[in-house]
Amino acid sequence: MSDPKEAAKRLVGFAAVDRYVQAGMCVGLGTGTTAYWAIKRTGERVAAGEKLEAVVTSAATEKLCVEFGVPVIPFMSRDIDVAIDGADEVAPDWSLTKGGGGALFREKAIAIAARRFIVIVDDSKVVDQLGRFPTPVEVVPFTLSWVQRQIADQFPTAKTTERVRDGRPYRTDNGNAILDCAFGSIPDPRGVDAVLKAIHGVLDVGLFFDLAHAVLCTADQGVGELVKA
Numbered sequence: 001m002s003d004p005k006e007a008a009k010r011l012v013g014f015a016a017v018d019r020y021v022q023a024g025m026c027v028g029l030g031t032g033t034t035a036y037w038a039i040k041r042t043g044e045r046v047a048a049g050e051k052l053e054a055v056v057t058s059a060a061t062e063k064l065c066v067e068f069g070v071p072v073i074p075f076m077s078r079d080i081d082v083a084i085d086g087a088d089e090v091a092p093d094w095s096l097t098k099g100g101g102g103a104l105f106r107e108k109a110i111a112i113a114a115r116r117f118i119v120i121v122d123d124s125k126v127v128d129q130l131g132r133f134p135t136p137v138e139v140v141p142f143t144l145s146w147v148q149r150q151i152a153d154q155f156p157t158a159k160t161t162e163r164v165r166d167g168r169p170y171r172t173d174n175g176n177a178i179l180d181c182a183f184g185s186i187p188d189p190r191g192v193d194a195v196l197k198a199i200h201g202v203l204d205v206g207l208f209f210d211l212a213h214a215v216l217c218t219a220d221q222g223v224g225e226l227v228k229a
């Protein structure tokens with residue numbers, strides 16, 4: 001593979017499935033260009049004869065599962081043994097920014113429900129403090145202007161942008177809008193999360209805490225596990 005970044009994503013996606021997925025398991029499959037490789041690897045294992053089932057974090061991931069031959073079952077129709085997903089940022093305490101692909105709500109549901117949640121990233125996602133990547137916030141469309149005004153009141157220096165795709169307002173699989181909120185460096189992500197969640201109309205915030213059981217990250221052509229600070 002000629003693109004080194006894509007090769008890194010493939011390496012870490014494959015490694016997560018090979019290290020954490022065993023025959024018979026129900027696997028939570030994430031969304032995005034890194035999770036793509038975990039979905040592909042799961043498909044290869046199914047094609048090789050292993051009985052695996054998946055719950056999916058998005059319609060896009062469900063489509064890939066169909067393409068790769070991974071059986072998809074409804075969320076919580078059985079316990080999820082392990083969930084594997086990418087992230088937009090990983091802080092030293094393994095708190096995460098997620099939702100760059102707009103799937104944060106279902107990703108969090110599956111991460112919470114899974115016995116183990118494995119995060120897969122290339123080293124460009126590792127940060128000292130969250131906030132380099134704008135925080136995605138899922139908002140019920142009717143309340144968008146209200147939520148934007150509340151965020152401006154609470155965080156006067158933040159810049160919020162409604163996500164647009166193909167020239168039209170982006171909608172999540174839940175039919176909601178995404179506000180990408182550039183706060184700059186976030187020294188207190190839990191505080192920011194609490195303030196945002198308290199605004200009427202906010203469904204969820206792409207900040208994840210205390211959910212990851214391991215973070216696999218590419219390094220020096222291999223895959224290592226980040227040590228939690």
Ligand code: 5RP
Nearest residue numbers: 032033034086099100101103
């Ligand atoms: C989707 C996500 C993704 O995990 C995150 O955006 C990382 O994606 P990629 O692996 O494509 O960089 O949270 O909602």
